[in-house]
Amino acid sequence: MKPLKLPCYCGSIRQASRVVTQMYDKALKPSGVKITQFGILRLLKYFPGLTTGEMAEALVMDSTTLTRTLKIIQDSKWIESTPGEDRRERHWSLTDEGRARLQEAEPLWKNAQKEFTAMMNDVDLDGLTRTVFQLVQKSTEAAVP
Template sequence: MARKDTELYDTTIHIRDHCLCLHVQRAARALARRFDDAFRPHGITSGQFSLLNALNRAEPVSMGPVAALLAMDRSTLTANLKPLERDGLVRVEVDPEDRRSRKLSLTDAGRKVLRTTMAIWKREHAAIEKELQLDADALRAGLRAIA
């Protein structure tokens, strides 16, 4: 192997072993799969669980705050809302104060699914925190600082 190729390969190995972005992406995918499996019997994914939680409010909410909370743009939020709306878990209505805007809320069926899956989330989340070999609060703080 030529010297330049060896340096390139060595850097690749260093990135594989040290890249925070890679390790966070891999962990996020593994966590999502774990929660997807747990939520599957209830017809939702981990991402949909997060969205249902974001809509669990006393009053309907505009898309902006929900998109910001979930760190997604409005078009992605709209795409993620469609299956939940189709399944009767979420209501998307025209904002009476601004007809260009939409107000989002959970339906009774959405609250029921959320209530059921919250118990599953609590169980899975507690197990994951137990499996972590570090301070989960410090991890959350670090991730919030990056976000």
């Protein structure tokens, strides 16, 4: 069966997200890193020491989902945590293995970016990115009390 054009904004965006996720996961497979993990590793590369809550906010991700993903990455020894002032708070950073794994994954990610750009050659990707980010901003602004 071919994909269906859904009459639902959410369903359509989720379909597109799954297609893009599958494409990036396939490209990253030789590194052993999934695109969800790659995003977290990259975030910690540029912002070491973030708490789980800060990462969840930056990635606009449910903290329960993020915690599950962090555990997988931590079990792989790619990240480590140190306690914060509050003993429940954890600050996350890359390990040497995590930096090496990210360095291995980055060229694969760049190739996926090029593949996506080629596949979407008739789409204004800068405009698409701006539109998607506007959606994220509006939804997070609406959530603020």
